[in-house]
Amino acid sequence: MFNNMYRNERLKDIMNLLEKNKKMHVTDMQNRLFLSQSTLRRDLIYLEKNNLIKREFGQVYLLQNSNIEFPYLYRNQSNQSKKRLICKKAANFVEDNFALFLDSSSTVYSLPDFLLKKQNLTVITNGLTLANKINTMPNIRLFFLGGSVPTYVGSSVGTETFVQIEKYHANLAIMSFGGIKGTDIYITDQDQANIRAKMIENSRKSILLLDSTKFGKQDFIKFGTLANFDILITDKKPQKRILDYASKNSIKIVY
Missing domain, CATH: 3.40.50.1360 (Rossmann fold)
Incomplete structure (x- = not known):
């Protein structure tokens, strides 16, 4: 079911997880969200390019400035x-x-x-x-x-x-x-x-x-x-x- 969600909803779920945990392993995140490895990887790359997260050694970190706002483009589509x-x-x-x-x-x-x-x-x-x-x-x-x-x-x-x-x-x-x-x-x-x-x-x-x-x-x-x-x-x-x-x-x- 989650694999068929719109991208914006997946991004929201990823950010909500990180807001609660601050740091997560990619595998744990994949299991929690029921996402394929390739789908999660693409979403994480997008969030990292928008300066919301950082990926390092299999871990995903919520950046300090991520409380500012989700990128406008993605908010505007939901x-x-x-x-x-x-x-x-x-x-x-x-x-x-x-x-x-x-x-x-x-x-x-x-x-x-x-x-x-x-x-x-x-x-x-x-x-x-x-x-x-x-x-x-x-x-x-x-x-x-x-x-x-x-x-x-x-x-x-x-x-x-x-x-x-x-x-x-x-x-x-x-x-x-x-x-x-x-x-x-x-x-x-x-x-x-x-x-x-x-x-x-x-x-x-x-x-x-x-x-x-x-x-x-x-x-x-x-x-x-x-x-x-x-x-x-x-x-x-x-x-x-x-x-x-x-x-x-x-x-x-x-x-």
Whole structure:
């Protein structure tokens, strides 16, 4: 069964194993994931080229900077149907003449596809691929946040990016995160967390986009709670605990 999984799902399983164990022998990893030697070897070569792991004497090590994020290209290809469904729902909250903060997440990348009929929008983003997409849309004025661009991450981060956000104020901040456990929101990188927090601070309302695969998932850094957001949009009905929490904190949930 595992041999037939999409490559992105295999990569996720490999990284999840290494996040728990930090170091594993290739043979042990192969047995745990039920992968052929050749398939695992190709996946490990890919991860090593992307500076996420190191292979040495039959051992696989998780590199220290691997908590940054999975490469954008591979994140962008996973759970596409769920992400597009969520973005279609999110577009209903965008009105003509709105200014939007959009983060660099692979989920938000699909949102512009559903904004084609909106007029006179302004988007401020730190997402490279998102900026390239929006740059072809005549109905959107684009402001790209400069700063340091780590290899394979697909976004600008750091002090310069953070400072630039201070100049802008938006009607909506729309973003996604790595996971939610209970009512706590998690992310893998502190720079990305700081940027998203500043976007929320400088917006009238904030919208959280999370597909159902992210529920119950805890990442490296706790960002905050659902109470940081005005609206949660997902593709399935959340657990009762989340629905109750949302009701008590005046958070609108769309699914």
